[in-house]
Amino acid sequence: MRRKLSLCYLTPLTFLLALFTIPATGQDLENGQQLFQTLCARCHGMLGEGGEGPSLTRPNLIHAPDDDALVSLIVGGIPGTGMPGSRQLRGEDGPDVAAYVRSLGELPPEEMPGDPLAGAEVYRSVGNCASCHILNGEGNGIGPELSNVGQRRNAAYLRRSVTNPRADQPKLVDRFRGSLNAFMTVRVVSEYGTYEGMRINEDAFTVQMRDLAGEIYSFEKGDLLSYEKALGHSLMPGYNSVLNETQIDNVVSYLMSLK
Numbered sequence: 001m002r003r004k005l006s007l008c009y010l011t012p013l014t015f016l017l018a019l020f021t022i023p024a025t026g027q028d029l030e031n032g033q034q035l036f037q038t039l040c041a042r043c044h045g046m047l048g049e050g051g052e053g054p055s056l057t058r059p060n061l062i063h064a065p066d067d068d069a070l071v072s073l074i075v076g077g078i079p080g081t082g083m084p085g086s087r088q089l090r091g092e093d094g095p096d097v098a099a100y101v102r103s104l105g106e107l108p109p110e111e112m113p114g115d116p117l118a119g120a121e122v123y124r125s126v127g128n129c130a131s132c133h134i135l136n137g138e139g140n141g142i143g144p145e146l147s148n149v150g151q152r153r154n155a156a157y158l159r160r161s162v163t164n165p166r167a168d169q170p171k172l173v174d175r176f177r178g179s180l181n182a183f184m185t186v187r188v189v190s191e192y193g194t195y196e197g198m199r200i201n202e203d204a205f206t207v208q209m210r211d212l213a214g215e216i217y218s219f220e221k222g223d224l225l226s227y228e229k230a231l232g233h234s235l236m237p238g239y240n241s242v243l244n245e246t247q248i249d250n251v252v253s254y255l256m257s258l259k
Helices: 012-025 029-039 067-076 093-104 116-124 155-163 245-256
Strands: 171-174 178-181 185-190 193-202 206-210 216-220 226-230
Touching: 029 093, 067 093, 116 245, 155 245, 185 206, 185 216, 193 216
Parallel strands: none
Antiparallel strands: 171 178, 185 193, 185 226, 193 206, 206 216
């Protein structure tokens, strides 16, 4: 039996959201909120503001053009990304979570901390960000692509990524191996020298990596003198020692504008 939604027990935020969504969807927003906070908030934030996962406080979601697609995404996840499925959901739980996620799109957009136009100039000049990131088809694909990063990340996450890149490294979810570091740094020592770069692929016998110059290497593990996975390390430098606070605010605002 479906539980009736009692507005007396909702948080103030959920009460306001309920005014928008309950008549239109007929779903149990309270149940959706509770499930969201249990299953989704660790990555998407308690209010859907984003973090390791993308922000959900917008009306249009890239991978969920309609409610059926959103329910399917919540239950099944997105293969090859950091979005796992929640297959433990039963009955109306999936639609309830979807209704709550849709309600987050009614929240006002996050304010930018600085000037995005000035941030674009910092990105191109002193930041030299294109040396590692692709933006609208230009740059090097050593780090994450930034073409629509403003749709996926909130200001706090972007600031951490700029000032302390190792704090929040993007993850992939493999069906058999669980959560994986999508941009793992590896160090290889062979008879030809020492190499450090971003792991591209790895199996039981070989490993492929790309260094900061964009060169791609493939190694037979059996031929290596040593092989190290530098967990928690990032090839990206922390820009808090390169940029001042105003420049950081501007770069974060520019990244937020990329949608």
